[in-house]
Amino acid sequence: MRIAVLSGKGGTGKTTVSASLALSLGNYQYVDSDVEEPNGGIFLNPKITDILPVNVKVPAVDENKCTGCGICSKTCQFNAIAVIKGMVLLFSEICHHCGACIIACPEVALYEIEKTIGVIEKNEDATFMQGKLNIGEPISIPIIQKLKDEMNPHIPIIIDCPPGASCNVVESIEGCDYCILVTEPTPFGLHDLKIAVKLVEKMGIPFGVVINKSSKDSKIIHKFCDKNKIDILLEIPFSRDIAEAYSKGRLPVHENAEWKEKFRAMYEKIKRGVNK
Amino acid sequence: MKQIAFVSGKGGTGKSTLVSSLSILVKDKMIADCDVEAPNLHIILKGNILNKEDYYGAKGAIIDLSKCVECGQCRETCRFKAISEEFNVIRLKCEGCGACTLVCPKDAIRLENVKTGETYVSNTDRGTYSYALLDIGAEGSGKLVTEVRKKVNEYKDNEKWILIDGTPGIGCVVIASITGADAVVAVSEPTKSGISDLQRVLGVAEHFQLPSFVCINKYDLNLEVTNEIEKYCKDRNIPVIGKIPFDPSIIKALQDFKTPIEAGNTRITEEITNIWSTLEKEMAKIGQF
Amino acid sequence: MKICISSTGSSMDSTLDPRFGRAVYFIIADTETMEYESIENTAALSGGGAGVTSGQLMADKGVSAVITGSVGPNAMNVLKAAEIDVYRGLPTTVKENIAKFKEGSLEKIDSPGPSHSGMGGQR
Numbered sequence: 001m002r003i004a005v006l007s008g009k010g011g012t013g014k015t016t017v018s019a020s021l022a023l024s025l026g027n028y029q030y031v032d033s034d035v036e037e038p039n040g041g042i043f044l045n046p047k048i049t050d051i052l053p054v055n056v057k058v059p060a061v062d063e064n065k066c067t068g069c070g071i072c073s074k075t076c077q078f079n080a081i082a083v084i085k086g087m088v089l090l091f092s093e094i095c096h097h098c099g100a101c102i103i104a105c106p107e108v109a110l111y112e113i114e115k116t117i118g119v120i121e122k123n124e125d126a127t128f129m130q131g132k133l134n135i136g137e138p139i140s141i142p143i144i145q146k147l148k149d150e151m152n153p154h155i156p157i158i159i160d161c162p163p164g165a166s167c168n169v170v171e172s173i174e175g176c177d178y179c180i181l182v183t184e185p186t187p188f189g190l191h192d193l194k195i196a197v198k199l200v201e202k203m204g205i206p207f208g209v210v211i212n213k214s215s216k217d218s219k220i221i222h223k224f225c226d227k228n229k230i231d232i233l234l235e236i237p238f239s240r241d242i243a244e245a246y247s248k249g250r251l252p253v254h255e256n257a258e259w260k261e262k263f264r265a266m267y268e269k270i271k272r273g274v275n276k
Numbered sequence: 277m278k279q280i281a282f283v284s285g286k287g288g289t290g291k292s293t294l295v296s297s298l299s300i301l302v303k304d305k306m307i308a309d310c311d312v313e314a315p316n317l318h319i320i321l322k323g324n325i326l327n328k329e330d331y332y333g334a335k336g337a338i339i340d341l342s343k344c345v346e347c348g349q350c351r352e353t354c355r356f357k358a359i360s361e362e363f364n365v366i367r368l369k370c371e372g373c374g375a376c377t378l379v380c381p382k383d384a385i386r387l388e389n390v391k392t393g394e395t396y397v398s399n400t401d402r403g404t405y406s407y408a409l410l411d412i413g414a415e416g417s418g419k420l421v422t423e424v425r426k427k428v429n430e431y432k433d434n435e436k437w438i439l440i441d442g443t444p445g446i447g448c449v450v451i452a453s454i455t456g457a458d459a460v461v462a463v464s465e466p467t468k469s470g471i472s473d474l475q476r477v478l479g480v481a482e483h484f485q486l487p488s489f490v491c492i493n494k495y496d497l498n499l500e501v502t503n504e505i506e507k508y509c510k511d512r513n514i515p516v517i518g519k520i521p522f523d524p525s526i527i528k529a530l531q532d533f534k535t536p537i538e539a540g541n542t543r544i545t546e547e548i549t550n551i552w553s554t555l556e557k558e559m560a561k562i563g564q565f
Numbered sequence: 566m567k568i569c570i571s572s573t574g575s576s577m578d579s580t581l582d583p584r585f586g587r588a589v590y591f592i593i594a595d596t597e598t599m600e601y602e603s604i605e606n607t608a609a610l611s612g613g614g615a616g617v618t619s620g621q622l623m624a625d626k627g628v629s630a631v632i633t634g635s636v637g638p639n640a641m642n643v644l645k646a647a648e649i650d651v652y653r654g655l656p657t658t659v660k661e662n663i664a665k666f667k668e669g670s671l672e673k674i675d676s677p678g679p680s681h682s683g684m685g686g687q688r
Binding site: 075077141195 | 480
Binding site: 073078079080081082083084085087089091093094138 | 608613614615617618620621624639642643646647648
């Protein structure tokens with residue numbers, strides 16, 4: 001069972017929900033695929049023992065073979081190659097590692113070398129994994145793919161996704177059995193929820209909603225979910241206590257066993273729904 | 277004209293709340309919502325749309341199935357697994373690199389521009405406002421951010437400021453949000469991840485040699501971390517230009533589509549007014565004026 | 566001598582664009598005859614690598630010098646490889662910048678400014 005936790009934007013409580021769910025289950029693999037800002041470790045306190053580099057292939061030139069024809073430069077859709085005075089200049093920071101230049105070179109003068117763009121970190125029993133993108137690198141997908149390759153299919157997997165609805169989210173949720181969409185009851189939250197709903201519907205993944213910072217005053221999310229027949233899985237109330245505890249790296253499940261029960265019940269509900 | 281970019285290491289720190297409040301308090305400005313992956317300000321800033329354009333933000337492969345002999349070479353070549361068993365291009369995965377077009381023996385594949393969203397410029401009672409709405413699953417590229425900023429520049433009418441609501445994170449989109457700006461204001465919160473998030477985004481600003489300022493939101497939730505943030509900034513000579521207290525009424529006001537300013541929250545209004553005047557002073561100090 | 570000025574518009578009276586890779590136009594002019602060609606910079610809106618492409622364009626056009634505001638590290642590498650000199654232009658018209666260049670009063674730039682500095686306009 002692979003569950004992805006996502007939200008239209010950051011800061012809605014994605015990590016709160018994923019980490020709480022993980023802690024409530026006991027047996028789990030938690031995967032933080034928000035490689036630009038991995039945060040889950042703060043609540044789960046894993047001891048990182050394994051660090052695997054994530055490499056991509058970037059071109060290099062064999063100057064003995066290169067004739068300086070410039071075809072590679074014209075082929076590259078990402079402007080990562082210039083050919084000046086018969087010399088190939090390669091800019092690996094802009095490179096998308098697609099390999100088109102290698103195919104295009106008529107002299108077979110380009111070959112590929114490995115370049116590290118980030119890492120995957122794991123704790124000893126791999127119940128925790130996170131990806132980290134190096135600063136200045138433009139593309140996170142290879143790191144997310146590597147995380148997926150390293151997942152343990154035998155236990156429940158909880159993926160804490162990057163915010164938004166970009167290709168990084170698409171990559172993270174692809175292959176998941178269920179998506180939990182986290183939102184908050186404000187016009188901003190609703191707007192972002194609608195985007196997340198469209199995305200998971202487009203990808204054909206079953207989903208439900210968790211309302212974070214919920215209050216009695218605002219039923220804006222309930223109305224939307226009722227109208228569109230979307231399951232509301234859980235509500236986490238807006239309270240200063242929870243916000244304060246959060247700022248210290250404590251989750252509601254740390255403070256109160258009742259919350260563990262609620263998250264476990266949510267998991268069972270999801271599991272029943274998926275197996276049906 | 278000075279461009280001030282508001283950024284945060286991660287979302288939810290109150291960046292948009294700050295920018296939307298400043299949209300009332302700061303006169304003589306334009307606004308660019310560069311948080312293109314989750315644009316929010318347009319929900320609050322209602323106005324007449326002056327300009328709407330389709331945005332072709334990506335190139336994508338198109339397979340002419342009448343020419344395709346299903347040899348599978350394109351699928352083998354594609355590093356992004358963007359070609360399906362049925363030889364359709366999976367739009368959400370295609371990077372538009374063109375590698376498939378090079379290997380197709382039947383010349384059945386070509387690259388075309390693909391629409392990925394729309395850009396808008398609207399005329400609001402708080403000034404000209406530029407934003408973009410992305411199609412689902414489309415990537416909010418640096419290019420689109422650049423486009424949003426270019427659009428607002430096209431409607432420039434001697435305004436003194438452009439307020440840029442930047443993207444959270446540290447990737448390419450963030451870089452596009454802050455480059456060419458005159459200063460960066462990093463909005464932070466005193467959570468456990470707050471400092472590391474802040475460090476990362478300040479790292480990007482430093483990399484591009486931009487003057488940075490820090491604003492701590494919900495500072496009273498954890499005074500210990502707030503102190504740590506202040507010390508971190510002090511050691512690096514980054515001015516902390518404001519501290520906003522945790523106040524549930526901010527969220528309540530938001531539920532009625534109101535900024536804390538409109539909701540008449542004097543304490544918060546005062547603090548945000550202070551943030552802006554401190555920023556103006558600091559900008560003068562570093563010789564930007 | 567063939568030189569290129571990054572420009573906000575397509576004529577000699579347009580203002581210098583302080584960005585190189587993401588300049589709106591390039592004006593390529595002959596300093597003797599003052600004949601010129603204006604090229605719209607299609608790289609200005611590319612997702613990345615605008616500096617590389619613009620540098621390549623300069624090399625392909627065979628210019629000897631570029632007048633602009635700031636050049637990012639990637640573009641600087643390309644221009645250096647192409648042995649094209651870079652000069653810091655003044656915030657005035659293209660024509661005037663050419664005149665100043667001919668006088669020899671423009672400052673030569675040897676080190677790159679921050680990359681991406683042109684993405685999205687300046688001052």
